Amino acid sequence: MITNFDELISKVKECSKKTLAVAVAQDDAVLEAVHEAKVQGIADAILVGDEGKIREIADTLKIDLSDYQIIHEPDDWQAALKAVKLAHDGVADMYMKGLMDTKSFLKSILDKEVGLRTGKPLSHVAVFEVEGIRQLLFLTDVAFITYPTLEDKVHIIENTVKVAHACGLECPKVAPLAAVEVVNPKMPATLDAAELTKMNEEGKITGCIVDGPLSMDIAIDPEAAAHKGATGRKVAGDADILLFPDIHAGNLVYKTLVHTAKVENGCILTGTKVPAILTSRSDSFRTKVNSIALAAVVAEGLKNE
């Protein structure tokens, strides 16, 4: 079981070397992270984009590209299609966004011919190592699905459980979060949480333990769980997967963690044929490298499925 990003990166190095296809690779922050991942032995990369610009950035950053495969394609959309096709065809194990907007990147993922559709809805997972918390926390969905329905939440859990399994958690604990830990008919999020718990008990959601609704303190803090007498619950202070009621709650908690707590984190898009990485420019260098490592672990997990 992986409990931090150092362990995650160690695990990646034990697996067969993975390859990253980078769409529109002429992005300094992305190239820097991709190179660090290569130097650390996390993943190799195929850079698809404007070769002249890629080499120019590499020169500035003093990155030696002699060991990289570069596919020259000056048109951004064509570069995305070529990069995603590498992942689609199994030449690459992961797909990463370079200098392009998120909308076009998603469009390439959803392309019917060369994209990464599996027939299942996509969802986003942000994995956090937080000082003071023993387990990794898998936050979902904080960036992609805005107002998930009950059905969406089932898919989000399924997608995220696969990621947790890939990280060595045999039976992750899932906490459908809310402001309160009891069902309140006036709060739809608590009704969904109870329903997801029931579906898990009935074997309709497998590979994990679901227990909700839960408040954040009972989900992640064993002392708070004990203090509130929640020790009889199936998830009490030891939640792995934090399922948010909507994107506002998820994104606000996600950014609160990044900007106020001591954390390491990485994010990927799941539900795709191979993991996709769509870090933004505001993500730190470490977050980008961690995301590549997370994607590599999940790629290995999908291969072994």
Next chain:
Amino acid sequence: MITNFDELISKVKECSKKTLAVAVAQDDAVLEAVHEAKVQGIADAILVGDEGKIREIADTLKIDLSDYQIIHEPDDWQAALKAVKLAHDGVADMYMKGLMDTKSFLKSILDKEVGLRTGKPLSHVAVFEVEGIRQLLFLTDVAFITYPTLEDKVHIIENTVKVAHACGLECPKVAPLAAVEVVNPKMPATLDAAELTKMNEEGKITGCIVDGPLSMDIAIDPEAAAHKGATGRKVAGDADILLFPDIHAGNLVYKTLVHTAKVENGCILTGTKVPAILTSRSDSFRTKVNSIALAAVVAEGLKNE
């Protein structure tokens, strides 16, 4: 301008001594905090409840009650009514919950004869000092109003701006938060945020600067705001008041801060004739003392209005 709880407590000591009315005071955790507030010179207290039980707890905690006014009332509801009447009549400056459930405490606040109604809706504010953030953060509403309408949000801002003014912020910056910092018609929270901003520009919400929608990073992190090119916004990394789209988002962020970041915090109920304190048993001793200090500062502010 107060930027942390040490300064807040110093400010309280400069004001005329405030008095706390405690409803059903036979609660060890509450008595301990009330006594600490007295020892520190933050506030005196009138203890309303079962005198025998109050004295028993005080003995156990080695608290000398000779300097306290105690009103013996063994019936809990009658004790609440007597305590809230002290605040209603101006004998006490603040009202605090002892060994009673929140629902009964709120009922006493809303009592038409002896309660603390002002005709305006009540709201809750949680004030945080967070390591790494220069200003105090006023989170609202994380505990009381579940799904605020636009009108509720106006009242929440008005209530919270008064609290911020009492803390010496002449013109607090208000960030109506969302997952994104741009208006998205598919996300009602962003529409409300834009409307609140407009109402502030038109002088319908005064005493503050409102700028939303804002994501958490742009609201509280000046570096993130600069990185995202948000420096032209009226609130960019220096938000004082964080207005949440609903109670799930607010409560989940609130508990994330408490359980993962290095913080000091205190909470009160506002929109009442005098500030009310309804900390829960799971709140720490420091949070209870901080809440009394916060209430005392706000009581002084209301007196000077």
